[in-house]
Amino acid sequence: MTSGSLIQQGVGRFAPSPTGDFHVGNLRTAILAWAWARNSGRSFVLRMEDIDRVRSGSADRQIADLKAIGLNWDGTILVQTTRSAAHTQALDYLVEQGYAFECYCSRKDIKEAASAPHVPPGHYPGTCLNLTDTEREVRRRQLAELGRTPALRLRAPASEWTVFDELHGSFTGPVDHFVLRRADGVPAYNLAAVVDDGFQHVAQVVRGDDLLSQAPAQAALATLLGIAVPTYVHVPLALNEAGSRLAKRDGAVTLADLYELGWTTEDAVEWIGRSLGIDGARTAIDIADALPIDSLRALPLDPWIVTPPTGLPAF
Ligand code: GLU
Numbered sequence: 001m002t003s004g005s006l007i008q009q010g011v012g013r014f015a016p017s018p019t020g021d022f023h024v025g026n027l028r029t030a031i032l033a034w035a036w037a038r039n040s041g042r043s044f045v046l047r048m049e050d051i052d053r054v055r056s057g058s059a060d061r062q063i064a065d066l067k068a069i070g071l072n073w074d075g076t077i078l079v080q081t082t083r084s085a086a087h088t089q090a091l092d093y094l095v096e097q098g099y100a101f102e103c104y105c106s107r108k109d110i111k112e113a114a115s116a117p118h119v120p121p122g123h124y125p126g127t128c129l130n131l132t133d134t135e136r137e138v139r140r141r142q143l144a145e146l147g148r149t150p151a152l153r154l155r156a157p158a159s160e161w162t163v164f165d166e167l168h169g170s171f172t173g174p175v176d177h178f179v180l181r182r183a184d185g186v187p188a189y190n191l192a193a194v195v196d197d198g199f200q201h202v203a204q205v206v207r208g209d210d211l212l213s214q215a216p217a218q219a220a221l222a223t224l225l226g227i228a229v230p231t232y233v234h235v236p237l238a239l240n241e242a243g244s245r246l247a248k249r250d251g252a253v254t255l256a257d258l259y260e261l262g263w264t265t266e267d268a269v270e271w272i273g274r275s276l277g278i279d280g281a282r283t284a285i286d287i288a289d290a291l292p293i294d295s296l297r298a299l300p301l302d303p304w305i306v307t308p309p310t311g312l313p314a315f
């Protein structure tokens, strides 16, 4: 491949969890992910992260909303629950390489031990990090008697990792011995996302900036798995007027809510466009066309404070 080819540029993606209907903030993130991919010559894939907290019917409604606002994607949608063999394979590899260890702690154990002075707030206290084989055998048996199985945690290769974010620049954050497989056997979000990004050849991760703090850990894990670390673009979230994350209870914030007020899909897109400083955009294409890469890079990092409408659009 010659330099600058589409393959070499890698793939962009949007990876929602089907936990409910999208609000306009989620749709804005999707449009930005699509615009970043499109305007940097990348293909764009979609992945449904359905291994946790799924609400029935919501994946279909999310997909319908993305189509309605004019987004498209390459190939078929990757459904994360179909990937469990690959997740297990990655977990096995990490165990074999000594990059993962079993953790027998309950939530209470961690809370109690984590208040020790040498443990950074919120971090794993290291209880099961360096147990002998005999100790592990004993703990495993104790847990089995309680009907529980151990979690798997990453043996963090470094306490910190640095990633590159198009908006936040070089970003360094803690890695921690984070959970790779939960005690109920389900792969953790961080493991599944990294493995599946690798599988989908994702080179550009655009998502809400609530996940910026996870990027160093994910990049560290990708490196251990031999997966190329993507470039990140953590875009500002939509917040309500009280400054909390936008939610359905805040008012008319989903397409379905807006339709009930008499809005069209195009009106909703125009509203999202206006939040990005663009007037009169009626489809996602209009927004992407108005935001070449330099403009995408220059978008402000402030959250979008959303005032839900109570009637027809004012613009
Ligand atoms: N599925 C995650 C969410 O909806 C996003 C994961 C990601 O973009 O890495 O919050």
Ligand code: ZN
Pocket: 102, 103, 104, 105, 126, 127, 128, 129
């Ligand atoms: Zn433990």
